[in-house]
Amino acid sequence: MKLKNLKKLALTGNEAAAYAMKQINPDVVAAYPITPSTEIVQIFSKYVADGEVDTEFVPVESEHSAMSVCIGASAAGARVMTATASQGLALMHEMLYIASSLRLPIVMVVGNRALSAPINIHADHSDAMGSRDSGWMQMFCENPNEVYHTVIMAVKIAEKANLPCMVEMDGFITTHEMEMVETLDDKEVQEFVKKRIPLYSVLNVEEPITIGALDLFDYYFEHKRGQVEAVFKAKKIISEVVKEYNTKFGFNFPDFVEEYETEDAEICVVAMSSAAGTLKEAIDLKRESGIKIGLIRIKTFRPFPYEILRERLRKFKAVGVMDRAETMSTLGGPLSIEIKASLYPLDKKPVIQNFIFGLGGREFSLEDAFHVIEIIENIKKGKKYDDVLYIGIRE
Amino acid sequence: MKKNFISLKELSERNIGLAPGHRACAGCPFPSIVRMVLSASDNPVVVANATGCLEVTSTIFPYSAWPVPWIHSAFENVAATIAGIETAFRVFKKRGIIPENKKINFIAFGGDGATYDIGLQALSGAIERGHNFLYILYDNQAYMNTGIQRSSATPFGANTTTSPAGKVIPGKLQDRKDITEIIAAHGTPYVAQASPSHFYDFISKIRKAFEIKGPKFIAVLSPCVPGWGYRENESIEIAKLAVETCFWPLYEIEHGVYKLTYKPAKKLPVRIWLEKQERFKHLINREELITEIQKKVDEKWERLLNLDGKKIF
Amino acid sequence: MKLKNWKELPEGAIIKNTPTSPEFKTGEWKTKEPYYHAEKCTHCLLCWLYCPDSVITVKNKKIDVFLLEYCKGCGICAKICPVNAIEMREVEL
Numbered sequence: 001m002k003l004k005n006l007k008k009l010a011l012t013g014n015e016a017a018a019y020a021m022k023q024i025n026p027d028v029v030a031a032y033p034i035t036p037s038t039e040i041v042q043i044f045s046k047y048v049a050d051g052e053v054d055t056e057f058v059p060v061e062s063e064h065s066a067m068s069v070c071i072g073a074s075a076a077g078a079r080v081m082t083a084t085a086s087q088g089l090a091l092m093h094e095m096l097y098i099a100s101s102l103r104l105p106i107v108m109v110v111g112n113r114a115l116s117a118p119i120n121i122h123a124d125h126s127d128a129m130g131s132r133d134s135g136w137m138q139m140f141c142e143n144p145n146e147v148y149h150t151v152i153m154a155v156k157i158a159e160k161a162n163l164p165c166m167v168e169m170d171g172f173i174t175t176h177e178m179e180m181v182e183t184l185d186d187k188e189v190q191e192f193v194k195k196r197i198p199l200y201s202v203l204n205v206e207e208p209i210t211i212g213a214l215d216l217f218d219y220y221f222e223h224k225r226g227q228v229e230a231v232f233k234a235k236k237i238i239s240e241v242v243k244e245y246n247t248k249f250g251f252n253f254p255d256f257v258e259e260y261e262t263e264d265a266e267i268c269v270v271a272m273s274s275a276a277g278t279l280k281e282a283i284d285l286k287r288e289s290g291i292k293i294g295l296i297r298i299k300t301f302r303p304f305p306y307e308i309l310r311e312r313l314r315k316f317k318a319v320g321v322m323d324r325a326e327t328m329s330t331l332g333g334p335l336s337i338e339i340k341a342s343l344y345p346l347d348k349k350p351v352i353q354n355f356i357f358g359l360g361g362r363e364f365s366l367e368d369a370f371h372v373i374e375i376i377e378n379i380k381k382g383k384k385y386d387d388v389l390y391i392g393i394r395e
Numbered sequence: 396m397k398k399n400f401i402s403l404k405e406l407s408e409r410n411i412g413l414a415p416g417h418r419a420c421a422g423c424p425f426p427s428i429v430r431m432v433l434s435a436s437d438n439p440v441v442v443a444n445a446t447g448c449l450e451v452t453s454t455i456f457p458y459s460a461w462p463v464p465w466i467h468s469a470f471e472n473v474a475a476t477i478a479g480i481e482t483a484f485r486v487f488k489k490r491g492i493i494p495e496n497k498k499i500n501f502i503a504f505g506g507d508g509a510t511y512d513i514g515l516q517a518l519s520g521a522i523e524r525g526h527n528f529l530y531i532l533y534d535n536q537a538y539m540n541t542g543i544q545r546s547s548a549t550p551f552g553a554n555t556t557t558s559p560a561g562k563v564i565p566g567k568l569q570d571r572k573d574i575t576e577i578i579a580a581h582g583t584p585y586v587a588q589a590s591p592s593h594f595y596d597f598i599s600k601i602r603k604a605f606e607i608k609g610p611k612f613i614a615v616l617s618p619c620v621p622g623w624g625y626r627e628n629e630s631i632e633i634a635k636l637a638v639e640t641c642f643w644p645l646y647e648i649e650h651g652v653y654k655l656t657y658k659p660a661k662k663l664p665v666r667i668w669l670e671k672q673e674r675f676k677h678l679i680n681r682e683e684l685i686t687e688i689q690k691k692v693d694e695k696w697e698r699l700l701n702l703d704g705k706k707i708f
Numbered sequence: 709m710k711l712k713n714w715k716e717l718p719e720g721a722i723i724k725n726t727p728t729s730p731e732f733k734t735g736e737w738k739t740k741e742p743y744y745h746a747e748k749c750t751h752c753l754l755c756w757l758y759c760p761d762s763v764i765t766v767k768n769k770k771i772d773v774f775l776l777e778y779c780k781g782c783g784i785c786a787k788i789c790p791v792n793a794i795e796m797r798e799v800e801l
């Protein structure tokens with residue numbers, strides 16, 4: 001239930017992210033342009049130029065430096081945000097691990113895009129999946145409205161967990177899609193995110209600390225174990241913050257997974273980001289012809305909600321998992337592999353079919369979604385398929 | 396320079412440097428360099444350090460030798476890291492979280508690999524953006540931490556593990572980059588070259604740099620016992636000979652004006668410096684190569700003599 | 709020293725209360741050590757400035773004690789001393 005009338009703005013995913021950043025008014029933003037996230041950087045620079053925020057904007061010379069500046073500023077105790085995509089995220093790769101190990105709650109908006117070569121500027125999840133084990137939290141949004149609200153929630157989640165967080169959306173499909181976004185007042189945003197209370201600050205000259213020391217074989221493992229624990233603990237924080245947000249502002253955003261028409265469903269499809277929108281439409285239509293299919297959309301991919309998925313997916317006869325990234329020679333896309341692993345302890349488990357789709361922005365049409373649903377329905381009836389099926393490719 | 400003078404006695408009262416117990420090689424001169432830099436500051440300091448010998452030997456968990464706030468994140472990004480910290484400091488002042496009159500000197504330490512090579516882009520970017528920090532390049536002229544590989548700071552002829560002196564090739568075939576001139580070409584407000592052997596000169600430069608707003612850069616020669624191949628007690632002497640032979644001239648470029656801060660009373664032949672080091676041993680009987688090196692040293696020195704007192708930007 | 713388990717370590721792998729390196733004694737590396745002739749010393753402080761291992765301490769602007777448990781025996785102090793007040797001697801095992 002909405003507690004009040006929220007201001008509705010027609011915004012693209014990039015605009016929604018930039019607008020949320022404006023309302024957050026972080027201490028430091030260091031960023032570098034790359035399609036399809038460039039606009040976030042441009043719009044935010046304009047906010048700075050117009051005095052709508054008093055953030056220090058650092059127009060760095062590369063994404064590697066973007067993340068390095070973010071790390072320096074965050075280690076000084078600042079609230080820090082950035083945005084990137086694809087090659088930019090890949091160039092940052094080294095620094096992602098450092099940000100998370102130093103426990104710095106940087107929030108980064110990612111417009112998911114394919115990785116070169118061949119160079120391609122359109123949506124897929126190769127960039128995000130390349131950083132899935134870096135210790136960052138990763139929240140995938142379906143549409144601009146969700147992007148806006150998730151950026152705000154991510155600041156609080158990150159700072160409570162002392163872990164960095166990526167807020168991700170599909171390149172062009174969501175970054176450039178315009179949609180009605182229900183926005184909060186600046187004051188509401190400020191009150192929700194509050195002030196950052198850092199674990200430590202490199203600016204504390206009275207009580208100096210050393211950050212980023214060398215670990216040899218006697219401590220590295222222990223430090224990593226502690227870091228993993230922090231990521232596990234973040235699950236509770238995510239649930240709490242999302243719940244607080246929903247209660248405060250009358251929303252119903254998912255913390256880990258969103259369920260659609262699963263109640264009486266016999267089969268299910270699992271997806272992330274914008275593909276879920278197309279699948280929901282297809283599900284509505286297929287249900288009219290009697291196919292009992294539901295959807296589970298994974299919102300938070302890291303920390304990975306394997307307990308939830310195990311619980312929710314166990315009842316289905318067949319489950320299709322949609323992957324917008326390759327693993328080059330394993331049993332399918334990363335999402336399907338992790339879901340298979342999640343269900344492994346169950347005695348009776350659904351058949352899991354992996355679909356790879358949409359690489360390099362290849363359209364995922366309603367027809368494609370129908371096709372996926374039909375295959376899952378056939379599996380329920382006993383038909384067998386290859387481990388990995390490619391959807392929407394010219395064979 | 397007078398204004399920036401501080402006596403050793405005064406410096407000893409401050410005595411901020413690496414604590415004992417660090418693992419730098421016996422005789423490594425960079426701990427003294429760190430002591431000069433930190434003790435010369437009238438304000439508290441925050442240090443960022445690139446990956447390399449200094450970082451590795453001074454912070455082996457749980458032992459840190461740093462008495463000041465210190466951060467290391469990666470090899471190629473120390474300038475970006477200090478830029479982030481300095482930016483946070485500025486925004487905290489702007490937002491009233493830190494009092495306006497609070498002073499901190501931000502210092503980045505990087506080796507030659509971190510500066511001439513892999514970190515040049517981040518350094519160039521941080522300078523262009525005008526962050527307020529002092530960059531100290533401790534130049535040991537190779538990648539020492541990983542076992543003496545060549546860098547673009549390695550001088551012509553030097554034997555390193557990736558420019559080995561062999562039967563056919565006499566060590567490194569290329570000249571070193573002139574990093575000081577590269578940084579000066581950015582229009583950097585203060586750029587200098589220094590040596591730990593000439594400590595008054597070095598300390599004065601550090602103190603002058605702290606007084607100037609914006610990016611500052613000092614390249615300080617940091618001989619390396621195993622990398623250059625000399626006895627443990629000779630580090631300071633080797634650094635001194637580099638200056639006296641004019642291989643490593645001491646000068647500064649302040650707001651575009653060149654100034655030679657030290658002119659040797661008698662310029663020594665570069666051979667004297669080369670002969671002291673194992674890394675040049677294979678050159679000693681190659682008169683033509685020594686002559687070539689001498690010629691290059693002379694040319695650079697002449698150029699500096701000509702530039703002395705001139706304004707270039 | 710007993711190594712800490714993962715729950716006892718500070719988050720973010722930071723080191724607090726620095727410097728902590730003095731807990732590590734590097735003096736075992738040395739084969740020679742400085743012998744200080746106090747009567748010759750003019751307290752120019754050059755050895756203090758150049759000792760890489762902060763072995764030589766200064767009190768009231770004068771050379772004070774040598775913390776030999778950290779001395780690596782490099783001999784820089786003896787070499788730099790203008791009045792030969794420091795002499796390197798073999799360490800007795």
Ligand SMILES: Cc1ncc(C[n+]2csc(CCOP(=O)(O)OP(=O)(O)O)c2C)c(N)n1
Nearest residue numbers: 446447448470506507508509537538539540
């Ligand atoms: C991206 C990256 N590449 C390579 C390395 C390996 N590495 C660590 S330190 C170093 C050399 C450091 O050389 P320099 O900057 O000259 O410092 P020195 O060790 O000589 O003091 C190298 C190659 C690294 N840590 N990171």
Ligand code: SF4
Nearest residue numbers: 419420423448619620
């Ligand atoms: S290898 Fe060279 S630079 Fe590194 S600690 Fe030893 S002497 Fe110093």
Ligand code: SF4
Nearest residue numbers: 759779780782783785
């Ligand atoms: S021998 Fe070296 S380490 Fe020992 S006191 Fe002298 S300068 Fe310091």
